[in-house]
Amino acid sequence: MPDPIVIATWPFGKVAAEAALKSLANGDPALDAAIAGAQAVEDDYSCRTSVGFGSLPDRLGRLTLDACVMDGKTLACGAVAGVEHIKHPVALARRVMDRTTHVLLVGEAAKWFALQQGFPLEVPYTSDAIKEWLEKHPDLKQRPGANPPAPCDGASEINIDADHHDTVTVLTRDAKGSLGGACTTSGLAYKLPGRVGDSPIIGAGLYADDLAGAAGGTGVGEEIIRIAGSSYVVELMRGGRSPQEACVRACERVNASAGRRGVHPARVAFLALDPKGNVGAACTAKTNFQYAVGRGGKVELVQAKEIAAGM
Numbered sequence: 651m652p653d654p655i656v657i658a659t660w661p662f663g664k665v666a667a668e669a670a671l672k673s674l675a676n677g678d679p680a681l682d683a684a685i686a687g688a689q690a691v692e693d694d695y696s697c698r699t700s701v702g703f704g705s706l707p708d709r710l711g712r713l714t715l716d717a718c719v720m721d722g723k724t725l726a727c728g729a730v731a732g733v734e735h736i737k738h739p740v741a742l743a744r745r746v747m748d749r750t751t752h753v754l755l756v757g758e759a760a761k762w763f764a765l766q767q768g769f770p771l772e773v774p775y776t777s778d779a780i781k782e783w784l785e786k787h788p789d790l791k792q793r794p795g796a797n798p799p800a801p802c803d804g805a806s807e808i809n810i811d812a813d814h815h816d817t818v819t820v821l822t823r824d825a826k827g828s829l830g831g832a833c834t835t836s837g838l839a840y841k842l843p844g845r846v847g848d849s850p851i852i853g854a855g856l857y858a859d860d861l862a863g864a865a866g867g868t869g870v871g872e873e874i875i876r877i878a879g880s881s882y883v884v885e886l887m888r889g890g891r892s893p894q895e896a897c898v899r900a901c902e903r904v905n906a907s908a909g910r911r912g913v914h915p916a917r918v919a920f921l922a923l924d925p926k927g928n929v930g931a932a933c934t935a936k937t938n939f940q941y942a943v944g945r946g947g948k949v950e951l952v953q954a955k956e957i958a959a960g961m
């Protein structure tokens with residue numbers, strides 16, 4: 651019988667991996683376990699500022715969340731993007747998968763669907779997140795009320811550093827050998843209102859197929875979308891590459907795409923799990939990506955290899 655495995659992005663992925671391992675140990679299917687892991691991070695305000703309630707909001711001070719889920723056995727998937735006031739967007743993404751014929755619902759309409767499904771509307775802000783937004787907002791030089799926030803014209807650069815994004819992406823293999831994935835994030839802090847990154851886009855932030863493998867991405871989502879990142883990693887595994895090789899190749903592709911535009915590669919990371927239970931991860935330069943690996947009842951953090959441009 652295959653042993654249950656979970657991998658999850660970033661040090662807070664430990665929280666996810668522990669919850670997902672527990673769920674797998676109870677005999678839950680891979681997708682349920684991945685969602686349990688993602689939801690544990692949505693619930694833990696102390697471990698992150700970029701997933702779920704209490705995260706850093708967009709330029710207008712609104713916190714909008716993105717999430718998706720995918721079942722490797724059936725290729726069933728669901729996603730929500732730009733959704734406000736819903737504490738567990740990953741659970742809502744699951745409802746989209748289970749209760750609609752669609753894959754992705756966005757914004758107000760996703761919230762309407764959540765209400766229909768019995769999700770409560772809740773207050774997503776914490777005083778710490780609002781304080782940081784007021785202090786570090788890239789445009790908001792005045793005190794609140796003195797002037798409206800600067801125009802959202804996309805012209806000024808959004809300040810993206812290690813503290814201003816990170817997604818939890820959880821990949822699992824259950825005791826039957828099936829794969830599942832879940833991904834949840836608030837995206838980039840101070841993003842333009844309406845901006846959606848890779849995380850809720852099936853094939854970009856997440857992909858899972860029992861016949862090939864599961865993969866997820868984190869980092870600057872625009873670069874992951876540009877190369878259809880998670881789908882690319884999975885297709886490389888389908889072609890015989892190991893999860894590690896596939897993640898390295900995806901990072902090389904991110905580097906090459908930046909080269910074609912004459913810009914520095916953004917910070918991006920990929921992680922992958924194949925049907926045999928092999929895992930791998932890689933990141934672009936200066937990403938300092940760690941991911942949690944859980945198996946045999948234990949969870950450990952592993953440092954991913956950095957792939958510098960030009961290699």
Ligand code: ASP
Binds near residue numbers: 838
């Ligand atoms: N990929 C996420 C986004 O672009 C952010 C992150 O994972 O760091 O929204």
